[in-house]
Amino acid sequence: MIGPLPRLHRIGVLAAVLLVCAAIGAWLGSSPSIPFLVGTGLVGGAAVGAVAAYALLHQPHTHDSRPRHRHR
Template sequence: MLGPLPQLHRWLLLTTALVVGLASGAWIAHFTVLPVAATVGAAFGALAGVLLGYVLVHDWSHRPRPVRVHRH
């Protein structure tokens, strides 16, 4: 986790991870012999980018939430 980031920085980080994952997946798959490999590689790269972005910006600390007590 990179810490509590402002919303704009989170979106920029997620978008960057998605674009890098998509481009790297397509680039790696481009060197295979299958004609559909670039599309499939880009899809898997995009999925990896989304997962990496989630891991980077997710807050893994569990904070206790206040509990409301209703007395009758």
């Protein structure tokens, strides 16, 4: 988790992670030693990138156990 970021920076991190992971997937798909297609590697890399971006940018929600208002 990176921490609280402004919306523009979160979009930039998301785009960068997706781009890097998709490029790595396409590169692995074009490698002759691994029998994948470039498109399959691209989609798989983008999926891994989406999960990684979610893990990096997700803010855990803390639930306060105390009630906010006292009922009468």
